[in-house]
Amino acid sequence: MPPREGVYGLLAEFNTPSELVHATEMAHRAGYRRMECYTPYPVEEAAEALRFHKTRVPLLCLLGGLAGLTTGALLEIWINVWGYPLNLRAMPLFSWPAFVVPAYEMTILFAGLSAAFGMIALNGLPQLYHPLFNAPNFASGATTDKFFLCLEANDPRFEGAKTREFLEQFSPVSVVEVDH
């Protein structure tokens, strides 16, 4: 991957979630699309302002669960019916009620791991470097008590000075240019 250079985007810092959501909503109305909010806790209103509603985490979880159920059930059936049949107390070889518990646990195991690691993968994590970490005020605030809106430079509407002017009208604490 060639090293990316130049401006990553403009980062506006706000003190309250309300100001952030307002600015995000206005940016969306003004036609900005490549933007992201950074908050110290989940702010659902910000996601609405970004028009980000659907995640594929539940789908991955469902697929994982189905895979776990199938794996668990087939494993037990193959072992107890074909692989290693044992006549125990004259119980039928395919005594499915006894197979419920392990198959159920495997369903939960696979579904849970898919949800957790699926979330991490969809989020593109681990990503130990990110341009925003270069911003002087980002690290001290984004995971503590500040609310950030970043308008990214690869948005077609992004124009350095104009975009800065646009952000300044929401009276942010600061607007910082972030480099790659």
Place this chain on the structure above:
Amino acid sequence: MATQGPIPEIVDPMIDPRTGEYAVIAPGQTFKSVTQKIAGIVLTSNTPIAWMGGLFLAATVALGVVIAVTWLVLKGVGIWGITIPGAWGFAIINFVWWIGIGHAGTLISAILLLFKQTWRNSINRFAEAMTIFAVVCAGMFPLLHVGRPWLGYWLLPYPNTMNVWPQFRSPLAWDVFAVSTYATISVVFWYIGMIPDLGTLRDRATMPLAKYIYGMLSLGWRGSTRHWIRYESASLLLAGLSTPLVLSVHTTISFDFAVAAMAGWHTTIFPPYFVAGAVYSGFAMVLTLAIPIRKFYHLEDLVTLRHLDNMAKVMLATGSIVGYGYGMEVFMSWYSASHWEFFMMWNRMFGPMGWAYWVLILTNLAIPLTTLWSRKLRVNVGYLFFLSFVVNIGMWFERFVIVVTSLYRDYLPSSWGTYRATKWDYMLFIGTWGLFTTLFLLFARLAPMVPMSEIRMMLPQTKVRPGGADAEVVVQEAL
């Protein structure tokens, strides 16, 4: 006799004047104050002397595990008190006891999340940690009890040259799946929950090594909104999966007993009664840990009397279910008209080990279920701390009574025996307390004990007003 007059003003700032309830979080907290408080405990370079002393003591006790296990591996399970007919001694009692303790952590982190009980946020993280450490202690026992722990992998289905496979019609094989899934999902849930807070620690750490380690562990978390939405979705799914999981784990453990055709075990009430007992003892353990921790680290503003009160209420409810279970066992042993069941119950109460039954009734029912109705006692920190020990002793005796008094008087009087635990049994059991405390102390020092991001969500400042009002207005409105 009531004196008429103006209602005295409530002076306690922790009591919400509108509801008369204790506040979940002390008033006046901000995003910054919460973060500083919790991150400060971890990031300080000054390790408290008391913590060092505690760790030294706990680690010394934990050495008991090392010694007892070494001797066990050298000599075999004959060094324990297990015999025929009492083949399930301390190992199984301790296994059920420890894993039951773990269940409260999952209940708090998963079930109370689904029920939107936001008060749980403050105690969620260390309750989850308690779960994991309790499962660590629990998992050791059945593995050692098999006799040759180094062949423990034989429990797993894997292709081998002996061409032998597990037998899935036995509850003991179900246990392997239930407990290993429980341990895995608990660790994952705990870690996922910690990622944003690890990001906070990374950003606040000043020492390069701490910055590096927390930076790696936080996976580069930066609080992006899209990340948060997926994160919340995954947390909710994990909670939804953990809820049936935690119920299934103790159900499966109760099947170890209930599926066996043994008087006192072969009963359908075992699954719900085991799960309720697990939650009961688990909440007692959360209190045992929370009370000293909130005092030692001055977390009274975040873990308030409201939490203690609510936990005591959960104990009252689950303790009552357990009491119903005991009552039903006695009733069914008479109503079933089974000679064996009747004898088992009579022997359990008045036989040679009858004292254990009455200790159990005293500690699990008589003391807690009479006193927990009083709100004054529910918010009396000293009393709750005492009670948490009482209940944990009671729950240990419950498992002792179930395991021992059913086994040592089985169907054939000629095979009757007795059960006496040896010093190795005691050493291993007491050693696991040390191991549990050691792990917990390390956790309290190195990881954020209270989930910062979840506490921030509970503050009034989070309210979003259309049009972008400033902080003062929002806080004023929320109050």
